[in-house]
Amino acid sequence: PPRYPRYTRAEVAQHRSPSERVWVTYGTEVFDVTDFVELHPGGPDRILLAAGGALEPFWALYAVHGQPHVLELLRDYKVGELSPEEAAPPPADTGDPFAGDPPRHPALRVNSWKPFNAEPPPELLTRSFLTPNELFFTRNHLPVPSVEPGSYRLRVEGPGGRSLSLSLAELRQRFPKHEVTATLQCAGNRRSEMSRVRPVKGLAWDIGAISTARWGGARLRDVLLAAGVGDNTGDDTGDDNEWHVCFEGLDADASGTPYGASIPLKRALSAEAEVLLAYEMNGQELPRDHGFPVRVLVPGVVGARSVKWLRSVAVSAAESPSHWQQKDYKGFCPSVDWDSVDFGAAPAIQELPVQSAITEPRPGAAVPAGELTVKGYAWSGGGREVVRVSGDGGWAGGVGELMGWGIGEIGGGKWGNEWGMGEMGNEWGGGLGK
Ligand code: HEM
Ligand code: MTE
Incomplete structure (x- = not known):
């Protein structure tokens, strides 16, 4: 007889925050990592992105977890196993025009499932200059066609x-x-x-x-x-x-x-x-x-x-x-x-105007006193270069307190080349960062 209780994925999905406990799965095993959340070297917010679901898609992004000591640590939090029937994929609903849509990364914040519209969480968006394909925002108006x-x-x-x-x-x-x-x-x-x-x-x-x-x-x-x-x-x-x-x-x-x-x-x-x-x-x-x-x-x-x-x-x-x-x-x-x-x-929109946003910290977040890293993106639209990024928007009381972030020249590209988002100091052309 199994030593551990069996759970369905739906049951695991009910544990998504410290108040309802934080459960995750790895392989066919179920873990209650509530007590580890605050101890996580990658921070409590990141671990909560995976709460209620599988760790694998997140750990594929953060290869630091592919070390034996990480799995050893996880073992201490095991509380159960997935029910055997959870191994098989759910039967396709043939009456649903969206039944053929592809699988999606669980980190995406879903605004609508059918059609599928979703965006990456802000802190994953500015993790890298190029957005990984599986986190790239998706804007569909209709079911995804299957093309041979x-x-x-x-x-x-x-x-x-x-x-x-x-x-x-x-x-x-x-x-x-x-x-x-x-x-x-x-x-x-x-x-x-x-x-x-x-x-x-x-x-x-x-x-x-x-x-x-x-x-x-x-x-x-x-x-x-x-x-x-x-x-x-x-x-x-x-x-x-x-x-x-x-x-x-x-x-x-x-x-x-x-x-x-x-x-x-x-x-x-x-x-x-x-x-x-x-x-x-x-x-x-x-x-x-x-x-x-x-x-x-x-x-x-x-x-x-x-x-x-x-x-x-x-x-x-x-x-x-x-x-x-x-x-x-x-x-x-x-x-x-x-x-x-x-x-x-009105004319159809072609080029868009300038756009920028702060991805970290999030509005209303409590931050420690002292030096603070602020991340975000800036984009000029129409292929124009980003000329400057100013830090006087009221965040944390002004430029002086935002380390390394202020007004500066950022080299730009023309049209599509070399712009996007990421951290200041790398390929640039459009963006602000640390
Ligand atoms: C680092 C455990 C979930 C993001 C680490 C480290 C451990 C760990 C032990 C340190 C590894 C080392 O440096 O040798 C865990 C466990 C998790 C979990 C047990 C789940 C139960 C996640 C998730 C994410 C994440 C879901 C992202 C969405 C990170 C990051 C670091 C890290 C970014 C590196 C921090 C740094 O070095 O600055 N994690 N992790 N972790 N983890 Fe996790
Ligand atoms: N093309 C097709 N065939 N169907 C669509 O629904 N959505 C458009 C555009 N191209 C769409 C489309 C919209 S509104 C946007 S913003 C982009 O695709 C989004 O591209 P992405 O999903 O690759 O991010």
Whole structure:
């Protein structure tokens, strides 16, 4: 007979804070680590991120735990084992359109499960300049499509009826691979703070709907040129109206309408803007949540235009007719509300304005007297460089008390290169840190 009681994962999940006890699992074993929380060398907050669930995904991020003495220490806190049936994955619910969504990292703060929308906790966001793929914020409007890479085709429609159909292998082989370090931000980032001023409709994002990755793929410019688009395309219309490049995803709603968005053709053709048809994210193939096998990546522009699970690219005299281009992702002045809004009257958001936030310490946190490390990020939008970061925002009473943080020049990049977030002193270009 087993020496330890058996628990289900749901039972473990009920123990997520010191007041309800802090339980975690490792393998098939269950531990009550409440008494270790305050002793944890990595701090009590970090250990609480894993409370109620498995340690493995967190320890994969913090390799310091891969030492025998850590497991020995854990053994002292064992209180049970997982029930044998917990080893098998739960049966798929076939009636649910989201049943095929991929597994997600438990550290993500979920704003909505179906569709999946989630952000990294602030203290994990600024742990590294590049956001690990499994912590990168996710903004889905629809179920994640399942794409068979061998039969994937990308349709590219140029002007005058010329078109291309590219397999994944062709996209990789026919066009040089270009790499860009770029930050993606959702237009709704920090909406929960706005809602404290006045209620706003939409997902209640905290400060984490922004992440940075090194993206690899074909330049959209190269693919468009191969489809017969010329640098003068759109110039012969005799007026000043811009031409556009419209994208469609493989994710579609119940009526079969796909996610779609567009960017001006000028940006798509600009070598400097570095717009990619990306198939790599931080050196790995794109994860399913981030657009496997191919997504658009438009550096410096609102995330909504970086269409995932890309199915088609089309050059057009008009913007994308998609709901998300026409009736969403537009900015209005404070006097406009949902009764008076006229979506046709405002331009679709492309570049976003400057953004910054402090990730550590969190608002209201008690901090020890003396020297304090403050972390955060800054991003200038549109590919402009961050010029300075000032520390006079009232935190802890002013610049003088914030060690190493103040006004300073930060070297910047153009467009997507070399900006993102992290700690001051490394690759920089956009961000503040210690
Ligand atoms: C460090 C144990 C959960 C983040 C450590 C160390 C131990 C430990 C013994 C020191 C290792 C060494 O330096 O040799 C544990 C146990 C956990 C747990 C028993 C769960 C029951 C977590 C979680 C996270 C985390 C969930 C992150 C989300 C860290 C970090 C350090 C650390 C960042 C390094 C601290 C530093 O050196 O500054 N942990 N840990 N730990 N742990 Fe954990
Ligand atoms: N592309 C498709 N096909 N479907 C989507 O729902 N969401 C968009 C954009 N591309 C979306 C999409 C929005 S609003 C944002 S902010 C980014 O993807 C988020 O990209 P990420 O989930 O990789 O962070």
